Amino acid sequence: MSESELGRKWDRCLADAVVKIGTGFGLGIVFSLTFFKRRMWPLAFGSGMGLGMAYSNCQHDFQAPYLLHGKYVKEQEQ
Amino acid sequence: MGGECVLSDSGQEAPRSTWFLQGWKASRMFLIKGSVAGGAVYLVYDQELLGPSDKSQAALQKAGEVVPPAMYQFSQYVCQQTGLQIPQLPAPPKIDFPIRDSWNAGIMTVMSALSVAPSKVREYSKEGWEYVKARTK
Numbered sequence: 001m002s003e004s005e006l007g008r009k010w011d012r013c014l015a016d017a018v019v020k021i022g023t024g025f026g027l028g029i030v031f032s033l034t035f036f037k038r039r040m041w042p043l044a045f046g047s048g049m050g051l052g053m054a055y056s057n058c059q060h061d062f063q064a065p066y067l068l069h070g071k072y073v074k075e076q077e078q
Numbered sequence: 079m080g081g082e083c084v085l086s087d088s089g090q091e092a093p094r095s096t097w098f099l100q101g102w103k104a105s106r107m108f109l110i111k112g113s114v115a116g117g118a119v120y121l122v123y124d125q126e127l128l129g130p131s132d133k134s135q136a137a138l139q140k141a142g143e144v145v146p147p148a149m150y151q152f153s154q155y156v157c158q159q160t161g162l163q164i165p166q167l168p169a170p171p172k173i174d175f176p177i178r179d180s181w182n183a184g185i186m187t188v189m190s191a192l193s194v195a196p197s198k199v200r201e202y203s204k205e206g207w208e209y210v211k212a213r214t215k
Contacts, residue, residue, distance in 0.1 A: 007178070015138045016131035023127040030118045034111035050128070057131045 009061055017054035024050025 028046030036042050126133040157163055 003178075012131050012135050015135040019127055019134035019138050023122055027118060027122060030115055034115045053128060054131075061131060 009058075013054070013058040013061065016057055017051065020050035020054040020057075021047055022050070024048070024053075 024046035025043060026046075028043035031046075032038055032040070032042040122128060125137055127137055
């Protein structure tokens with residue numbers, strides 16, 4: 001893995017972690033205000049879930065350097 | 079005897095219509111809360127915020143492009159409506175310091191110094207010993 005590719009992976013990991021932790025925190029706030037009587041545990045739960053998902057994504061990204069990210073395209077019948 | 083009655087907290091009989099109204103209010107509140115929570119979950123699912131890392135990176139980049147102009151327009155609108163001047167935040171300083179290059183250069187300097195340290199210590203010790211021998215003669 002070249003240094004530039006490694007740098008790109010680290011950038012992607014950090015951005016992913018920020019988005020996932022923020023999303024988990026936001027969903028925790030929504031559920032805490034609507035269903036759980038303004039308790040703190042939904043916020044901690046959501047943030048923790050986001051952090052775990054980001055860590056798992058980063059781990060998969062670093063451990064699979066030769067994996068290409070692609071999309072599955074259905075064959076169109078002629 | 080017409081109508082079914084329900085006992086209230088004071089022990090007096092409450093009419094069925096009051097019971098139905100309270101139930102309707104509670105279910106309406108639950109519907110509103112459920113709609114808000116469901117809308118938040120759908121928004122997260124639609125934007126794929128909890129999906130692959132490249133989608134999250136694209137969402138963060140899009141947010142970085144959209145949020146500052148929106149904040150500026152909102153501050154302008156508030157200023158027009160209320161006359162209050164919301165101070166604009168200064169732009170973040172652009173740090174042009176190459177952290178990666180400096181770190182790599184530092185590591186290489188430290189490692190090269192450690193690799194030549196034994197030979198340098200031997201050389202300086204030898205010179206010091208020669209100097210002491212010359213002074214004691």
